[in-house]
Amino acid sequence: MSELSFEDVTIRYGRTTAVDGVSLTVPAGAVVGLVGESGSGKSTLARAAVGLAPLTCGRITLAGAPVPTRGRPRPLQMVFQDPYSSLDPRMTVGDSVAEAMPPGSSRAERRAEAARLLELVHLDPVCAGAVPSRLSGGQRQRVALARALAARPRVIIADEITSALDVSVQGTVLNLVRELQRELGLSMLFISHNLAVVRYVASHVAVMRSGRIVEQGPTARVLTEPAHDYTRALLAAVPGSRRHPAKPGAGQR
Structure with missing residues (x-):
């Protein structure tokens, strides 16, 4: 596993800026959560990492080198939101x-x-x-x-992989992510709009709004002592966000 770094990444589509100067690191062997509302730029950033969205400026590196987007095997693998079309x-x-x-x-x-x-x-x-x-x-x-x-892969990018699942089944998948991280030293960028889910699987979290990272740090600190008004608003808007969304063994299907 290797460190994945986004360095001042900007992605524009015409006059629309989807990602605006984002810097974010996924340390080797860590699960980093990326949270924000729909349209905040989370999935665009993920797609850029695997070569599906072109950078306007900035760079994305793996262990200090540019991420290869051609050839096999690809060092970054993406798991998409919809299990029925992936x-x-x-x-x-x-x-x-x-x-x-x-x-x-x-x-x-x-x-x-x-x-x-x-x-x-x-x-x-x-x-x-x-x-x-x-x-x-x-x-x-x-x-x-x-x-x-x-x-x-050296890093897995999981883009809203539980949002299309029933709540009971979400627990099974989240427990599996935790288990894989523990047993394999899995490195993962875990994208979700659900702060409770991120609290359960990620050691660090970054909060994204309108294409920018507005706050990031250890999950426990960011979600219990948020420094930014937007993070506080996200926490207030999600019922039960301060509780774990699943327990080991829950929803085995």
């Missing part, structure tokens, strides 16, 4: 996971690795033969995490 409906789960693996291994090795990754995200390896339509939303999102891990 997987190819024509491919089996096993093939989807294997497709993301670095080249060079045999078909048997790839099948074995796909089974191992499915077990890692708490899915029965038998699921490898199923198509995504046979799985629930929570199961599909765990497949998406397995697929991201298959590429052996």
